[in-house]
Amino acid sequence: MTGLRIAILTHSTNPRGGVAHCLALGEALCALGHEAVVHAPDPTGRGFFRDAACPTLPVAAEAVAGKTVAGKTVDLVRARIYDYLRHFATPAACDFDVFHAHDGIGGNALATLKHRRLIPGFARTVHHVDSFSDPMLAEWQDRAIREATRLLCVSRLWADWIRDDLGAAAEVVGNGVDLSAFRPEPEAADATLRIRLGLGPGPVVLSVGGFEERKNTAGIIAAFARLRAVHPQAQLVVAGGASLLDHTSYRARCRAALAAAGLEVGHGLAVIETGPVPQADMAGLYRVADVLAFPSWKEGFGLCVLEAMACGTPAIVSRQPPFTEYLAADDALFVDPADPDGIARAMAAALTPEVRAGLRAAGLKRAAFHAWRACAERHLDAYAGCARVRPEPIHA
Template structure:
């Protein structure tokens, strides 16, 4: 295949699963001989949450005070300003991974600055606000080619759209996420006051679709058996407003007498660097990830690569790419079931079985293979891009 210039658009420079996917995908594409450039609005001016072995562009953006609709509209406009000239649109393929980028590219297509674009749908949110819902729908409807990270979402969208959708999957970098400790392990333990544990890790902050409330209820039950257990909640950077749900979770913690802070029963870190993330996985006895809604659940592969057993919801997409003995499957609506899984993960024989199975499962998901699954779609989109656009 001829080398391609690919513009990859994501919604943020923060450490979220979709952003991590874009950076790793671009790095793998560059290793295959293409030029993949990841773009994201960057109101902080600090750039992406990690250094990348691919070109990146921090799109000029300003902080926005207002509603989520105001913020999303501003980020779409940031992209439109950035790609306003033909020179900025000098790419063979445009690939959006979010509704923000998808709406900007849809507008560029209508303005005939580009011929079409690829849209990867990681998952579909349920928005109460009709404007956000319409923007999400448009970013999918207007795409020239659609991809998904799981068959679960590909099948759902294909049913709605009546079109075939490619499945590209996900990957994990085994050079970064591994069982061998690094200097970061000691730094993480000391910085956050991690004790003898057991430590339960939750990734994604206080968010309804991550089922944080269910994890809290389960952890409260675990603490009855293990008084020194700690719940570490990592991440949480999001464009969406989760304040009301976060307040509900904090109220639940207070009701259970669980303090939040360094060295306390519950530790909330906020976003952390990629250098530190493997250390959190390695320190944890188990990853609690019984999500209600996921596109794929990238952190499950990362945890497994670090030798950490995972608790996941007994529902797609987890049941799609994990076998029954790869992880501990639970009913996400049953805190006692989740708590029992937390306890089961501490048993030496169960831990040994899950560590072995998880290592095998993580090794089967390489970013290079994920990147290669994009190439036919890119080639088809590039042919569209190279056709003359007539006024």
């Protein structure tokens, strides 16, 4: 396929798994000879959370003020859809061969542009599907899937959901990991990072995604409290957490659970909350951790699992899809996400030398199978099915 101009739309410039996926996909497509431009609403004006080897376009976005939590989320999503519609209001801004949305915000904007006949259609990657109590949010999520010309998923789990619930076909394109950025070899900056976070002798348990219900942070806290009974110097690092959705009530539940367990939060204490982590520090954060705890309730793929494995860090994951799709039985420690005792046992097992060595070797091998180039190549058939047909040049 000759070089395509591809507009990739994501919901945010912040370090979330879907945003990281879009930037890496854009880089891989550019390496294949296409021009992929990653777009995202950018109310801060700071741009994307990391530099990228592909063009990026932070879209001007308005600040949003809401009176209630639910109202604020609806107002925010509506504003971000309108941000995209303003940006793509001219033919010049729509001068792409392919439009590819990765969430409901971009998907709704592209659906409207399709109805206005400004674009021919669009591809949509469904990373996962949320359960919204607000009917407007639910309708936007549904429309962004139903209106797409071609549907893609990062895992078979969600492709099957689309087939069973919507009666539509979706292709599985998978995910990837940048092995040049995520490496097992220690770096001098790792020691500096330990000091900056206030890490002691450990062991160190890493949780990625902030205090969020689908990440099962409460389950991780309950398991970590059990681990501390055996390893009193253990520390839990809760990294990330940038989200368009409001997790205030769940965060309060987690804070109450920490207080009840006598686990203090702060620099050098039992629990360290980092907030969003600079991209330059992520590989080091995986390396200074003894284990990644990721027993999520719901995931599209779980990109941080591959990143941790590429850095030589053992991973604990839920014994359910999508993890059971791309991981073999010996690649990680599989647990029931509803069983804090089982998660605690997995944490303890990951610290034993024999288990740790086996997981490290298996994880490095598994990560090497997931190259971004192969992932990008799997997108090309879908792009061909929704690309703009440009007129042939007229020769005198």
